[in-house]
């Protein structure tokens with residue numbers, strides 16, 4: 451479900467403080483998102499690629515994820531050129547392609563991929579656990595953070611329970627089909643997943659209580675802001691400001 | 701606290717318990733005392749052994765009766781919080797016990813909750829792991845461990861809190877011969893009181909000095925294990941072996 455595949459590594463960005471990474475990513479993403487020119491979108495995309503290289507993200511899983519993201523932009527590439535309107539219209543056989551629509555699709559594609567790369571290279575190079583602590587240091591309400599951390603923890607539990615049930619159904623030769631038997635089995639599967647996950651979460655909670663849990667997840671790894679982190683933040687602030695306000699002065 | 705072997709560490713008085721929606725109570729009026737000793741809790745599947753342990757540490761509330769720890773009645777969650785700092789429990793399913801991503805973090809979770817500094821917690825955790833033969837496991841991912849490894853790590857998470865009482869719910873499940881032997885050595889080397897649930901009679905006979913049987917909602921004490929005949933399979937069976945216990 452959530453596998454945190456990018457969270458392990460020892461690049462510069464992996465070692466950076468999660469709180470700093472969250473702020474930096476937010477600033478960059480925001481400045482790219484509000485920009486309306488193609489140059490800014492392009493710059494955002496390049497920044498995303500540079501950060502991904504800095505974080506030494508493994509290309510294959512990253513590519514696979516980008517593919518998923520671009521399924522959405524593909525939809526825009528299909529619709530926008532036909533519906534974009536405007537004056538510069540290219541005739542392609544029976545179709546009229548609007549260059550305004552194409553430009554818009556390109557803009558959105560660049561922005562989406564740029565922001566996705568930035569979010570992957572910055573916050574996603576920390577574990578969810580570490581991000582929770584980063585958010586805590588950014589003074590977000592404790593309850594929200596607890597919610598994030600426990601949701602994450604229990605999502606993987608639910609996934610585990612579901613997989614276990616699926617496996618046991620598969621081992622007894624269950625095949626998905628459109629029959630009443632299959633629908634009933636799916637009903638049981640989903641119902642049992644929920645009930646068992648609930649029971650399991652209670653057992654986990656008990657085990658946590660036995661070890662002195664009082665509403666905090668202590669973090670073993672020390673989180674301190676180092677000079678390198680401040681440089682990262684400063685660089686990101688400058689870039690974000692340039693993207694946001696640069697066009698006003700040019 | 702005193703390690704006087706005659707005073708009761710844990711004292712359950714007249715405990716009755718029933719799961720919601722159940723007609724038959726799991727127990728009716730059970731008394732149980734634990735001194736500085738090692739006792740075994742035996743009983744058939746579903747006789748209520750796990751339930752009894754959970755009542756002892758306040759995870760389940762009895763319908764009737766009270767739990768006393770070092771002579772004090774445990775009433776609120778706050779009381780049990782203090783109790784749980786000294787009573788460690790190994791759950792029947794190790795899967796439920798491990799929830800941090802890495803082994804080291806999981807073992808350090810308890811000490812950190814008890815207010816240890818990160819450095820102390822780290823040191824306690826590595827030395828606990830080493831003491832049970834899991835040196836080098838620090839950075840392993842908990843949900844990728846094998847069943848037996850999970851159980852040993854779960855034991856480490858309990859021992860790292862340095863409890864004075866251990867409650868062990870079927871600790872030898874999933875363990876291979878060597879790991880079981882190591883566990884036996886670890887447990888016999890510990891100077892603390894514990895309650896051991898197991899269906900592994902050889903294991904109980906080697907460790908325990910008191911034996912309790914749970915049947916039909918009643919707890920019966922006996923001084924010795926019944927001598928029993930057993931059959932078991934051996935790999936390398938042709939090499940022969942000794943039985944050290946009855």
Ligand SMILES: Nc1ncnc2c1ncn2[C@@H]1O[C@H](COP(=O)(O)OP(=O)(O)OP(=O)(O)O)[C@@H](O)[C@H]1O
Pocket residue numbers: 719720722726743744745746747748749750751752792
């Ligand atoms: N959450 C629950 N809700 C209702 N009944 C339960 C619940 N948990 C256990 N029981 C019932 O209470 C009885 C005692 O269960 P318990 O788990 O304590 O048995 P046990 O002695 O530990 O068994 P085993 O040797 O199989 O681990 C059983 O009959 C069981 O069906």
Ligand SMILES: [Mg+2]
Pocket residue numbers: 749750751792869
């Ligand atoms: Mg049990």
